[in-house]
Amino acid sequence: MHEGRRVTAKDVAQAARVSRTAVSFAFNDPARISQQTRQRILRVAEELGYVPNPIARALVRGSTRSLGVLLPQDIPLVMENPYYAQFLVGLGQVCDREGLSLLLVPPLRSSMRDAIPYAAVDGFVVCGLATDRGEITELRRRGVPFVLVDSDELPGVPSIEVTEQAGIAELVGHLLELGHRRLAVLSLPAGGSGSSVPVGPLARRMAGIADALGVVGMSLDHPDVRVVEVASTRAEGYRATSELMAGPRPPSAVVALSDILAVGALDALRDLGVDVPGQVSVAGFDDLPEANWVRPALTTVRQPIQAKGRVAGDFLVASIQGERPHSGQVLHTALIVRESTGPVHPSASG
């Protein structure tokens, strides 16, 4: 396959009987060399099949023309998650505009931190940094710009924030107004590495739920509020919901902390013959495209995922170009009421 050493500028220089400098000029600074010699060099380069080594070029130029996405999970897990698909669409728009590539950097030996020193990129978008185990220090050392996304806010560290807490409070408020009091919360795995959602967003979402409950004098500890932690997959949403419905005092409303979970819940309720929203209401979070495809269409909290990726990318590009960007971008959520939520069923109000 790649037998024979690859052709370097030195080889071209020898073959064209000029200095290596001349070869470099022929490619990068035509004015510095005579047309005749330039043509000869280019011809020889073509014949030999010379192509400048991108790594050497990156070293001297100090730029790789690529952005890194530091991920909290393996690539397979990320690719299965429609949330990341949306996020990467947004980030990809920036790459497209700027002509950049995107390096997906999964944890190395289960550690995000360990992966940082190896990535040859001009900047990092850090996704879902749960608790800082030295990642920030390592990133600072790397000396390249970075932005945090879906993480806890840290002083002095640029990050993109979303008003999740208010958003989910609004959603729960909506359910409470409809008369629901027996609530099940399908939560996400907490903290630990390899989790699908980090401490930060999860904590903020739970706080939002608590806020809304507080308004009607309830709390997360209320006996009618059940919180179960599950992995954020359709299958797990199905399983957890089936169990909840089979147990004592089943909920009249299910609040899932991700749309994928909510869709799994809808699957389960359909299979159980439970009418949504007639008997049980279901709500999600994110507003993925799937939310609008399922029947009944899902009531959810819209989070501008693509915009998040785009803003993170813009921020990074600006930082790379040396601008000190307007940090502290905050994106807003919106309650999207569709068909999966409705007034509490009379029989459930006991």
Added chain:
Amino acid sequence: MHEGRRVTAKDVAQAARVSRTAVSFAFNDPARISQQTRQRILRVAEELGYVPNPIARALVRGSTRSLGVLLPQDIPLVMENPYYAQFLVGLGQVCDREGLSLLLVPPLRSSMRDAIPYAAVDGFVVCGLATDRGEITELRRRGVPFVLVDSDELPGVPSIEVTEQAGIAELVGHLLELGHRRLAVLSLPAGGSGSSVPVGPLARRMAGIADALGVVGMSLDHPDVRVVEVASTRAEGYRATSELMAGPRPPSAVVALSDILAVGALDALRDLGVDVPGQVSVAGFDDLPEANWVRPALTTVRQPIQAKGRVAGDFLVASIQGERPHSGQVLHTALIVRESTGPVHPSASG
């Protein structure tokens, strides 16, 4: 953000009053240096916040610890496509196992070829190379291993092949056996850059359809066979199907060349009040997870997409490690009959 030049090995060497070589040894070859000095160097490095430059390291090591995925489309388009999600899951499994990162390389100035020289990777997976406009030459020049996927077979170029032609022939045969003769084919955009599926697979799939039609003495030119080209999105599948059904002599079976299109077709038929498979049968291609979620569940041709990604990755890793791998991997398709296909409706047999 990244103010102050970053700390280099030279800085550490000066601060620790040793040579740059000693610093390198302290990190890479502890035996070559005394414990005492090593500790001192490491301590100083820690204090100064030294981290070796990954690009310089890659240059001298000749390895970047990353694989490139050369894409035929912008990153946003790729990320919106569940097919790629599956493919990247498979490729990601290999990355995970080997501790590699994945560089997504979209076309540069609409040219796959132009993007090749800039990517700092140890090897390329080339996706959907329609017609070779010099990409192969450029890849050979780069001197790194590469594998083709979803492309036309080229002599002397390693590629992963899928028995698409036989697969779709089997599917169409299934429909013909059910009595269907009025067929609509939802095809994909042909060739041209920016297309969602390249010439190769599209050509093979159309050939497979022709094969099956030939068995019953029909061909793609038969007046009852309609072929429409649409972009591979749910919305386009919806639109195209609506139009077909509104036109004269609507089809009794819709063969979509991708599951996403087929799902769009199901949406359209549901909205039109057409029973599937009672009145019209629908079939797809790929067997994405979505195929099993929709109602009626989709009859489709399973293509081992994840396996494709995994095999491509394995091939690449083997090549990088200098092995001359068993090229010419062929993956097999399988007809998956679910609920969306059934016997032709009596009224349609005229």
Added chain:
DNA sequence: GCGGTTTAGTAACTCGGTTTAGTTGAATGG
């Protein structure tokens, strides 16, 4: 014919590391 500017090309330095080939001084040994 002479000082001064262009033009065309190269030697040498840079980027930030790794690696080979020495060098130095102390310990070993016959």
Added chain:
DNA sequence: CCATTCAACTAAACCGAGTTACTAAACCGC
């Protein structure tokens, strides 16, 4: 006591480019 080995460290070469500083020849006007 002198040759040998070893330990600990460094100078210099290298990876493959880009870039600066300089030289030699050609050109220019007077």
